[in-house]
Amino acid sequence: MVLQKGGTQAERDQQAALELGGGLKGRMAGSFCVLQSSVEAMQHYLAAKTDPDVMQELTPVLAEMEQSIAYLSRLCANAADIALAYTGGFCSEKMPLELTETLTRLVNCVGEELLARKLDASLVLDDHVQEPLWLMADTGLVDALFANLISNSLRACPTPATLRIACLPGREPLYTDNGPGLRSTLERTCLIQGVPTPETLQQGQLGLLLVHQYANALGWTLRPENGPASGFRLRILLPPFVPPAELTLHSSAAATENRNALQRLCLSRELDGTLGLIPPKEP
Numbered sequence: 001m002v003l004q005k006g007g008t009q010a011e012r013d014q015q016a017a018l019e020l021g022g023g024l025k026g027r028m029a030g031s032f033c034v035l036q037s038s039v040e041a042m043q044h045y046l047a048a049k050t051d052p053d054v055m056q057e058l059t060p061v062l063a064e065m066e067q068s069i070a071y072l073s074r075l076c077a078n079a080a081d082i083a084l085a086y087t088g089g090f091c092s093e094k095m096p097l098e099l100t101e102t103l104t105r106l107v108n109c110v111g112e113e114l115l116a117r118k119l120d121a122s123l124v125l126d127d128h129v130q131e132p133l134w135l136m137a138d139t140g141l142v143d144a145l146f147a148n149l150i151s152n153s154l155r156a157c158p159t160p161a162t163l164r165i166a167c168l169p170g171r172e173p174l175y176t177d178n179g180p181g182l183r184s185t186l187e188r189t190c191l192i193q194g195v196p197t198p199e200t201l202q203q204g205q206l207g208l209l210l211v212h213q214y215a216n217a218l219g220w221t222l223r224p225e226n227g228p229a230s231g232f233r234l235r236i237l238l239p240p241f242v243p244p245a246e247l248t249l250h251s252s253a254a255a256t257e258n259r260n261a262l263q264r265l266c267l268s269r270e271l272d273g274t275l276g277l278i279p280p281k282e283p
Contacts, residue, residue, distance in 0.1 A: 121161035145214040153177040
């Protein structure tokens with residue numbers, strides 16, 4: 001979709017949001033892709049052309065370069081999302097989404113990622129409703145919200161880290177972990193109000209700001225809770241499911257495979273940038 005310059009203020013605002021969200025993030029993603037490819041090409045060249053002892057000395061340097069690329073890629077993408085949220089809102093298209101099925105796939109995906117990264121942690125889904133939980137949502141924003149929650153928990157929780165998502169009656173999922181919980185008023189303000197401050201950025205609360213912005217764009221309400229024990233508890237109030245006038249619910253193997261791939265990509269990119277790259281397999 002391309003909008004011409006001029007027109008109404010709403011059209012100009014939408015054009016600016018499209019350029020920021022698509023253009024900025026697209027250019028960033030493209031640049032990091034080229035950079036990552038260059039590092040990989042350098043690795044292959046050095047492995048083929050240099051002495052094994054030299055290659056052994058350079059391997060830690062190349063690994064550090066790859067980790068820095070992953071970290072900066074995530075940081076830039078998150079910064080673009082924050083800028084987008086405060087300038088024009090996310091340009092998202094909400095589609096019918098069955099949340100329990102999405103969370104089930106997420107749990108499986110997280111389990112595979114944790115195993116590959118050799119992390120002593122787990123994510124469990126408790127379904128206390130036992131019926132479909134439909135809502136209108138942007139799947140990319142849903143994936144990004146939970147990917148940020150999970151990466152924050154894995155960094156904050158002691159070992160073993162225990163993460164849970166409970167689907168409860170009343171369209172109110174509950175996300176919990178066994179970490180320290182919200183440790184300051186600033187963290188609570190970031191999550192509930194989404195207000196950026198110099199202290200927010202200095203203390204590394206960008207993830208909580210993003211969770212707020214993703215939830216706000218989805219129409220979800222976040223309510224942190226105090227539990228009987230230490231830990232992070234976040235209740236998510238979902239809006240009523242109001243399907244569009246013409247709604248066709250369908251499923252196909254190709255669509256499911258594509259959805260799984262996008263969910264896995266979102267999660268792995270977030271974890272690569274926060275926890276480190278998956279160690280290469282032994283030859």
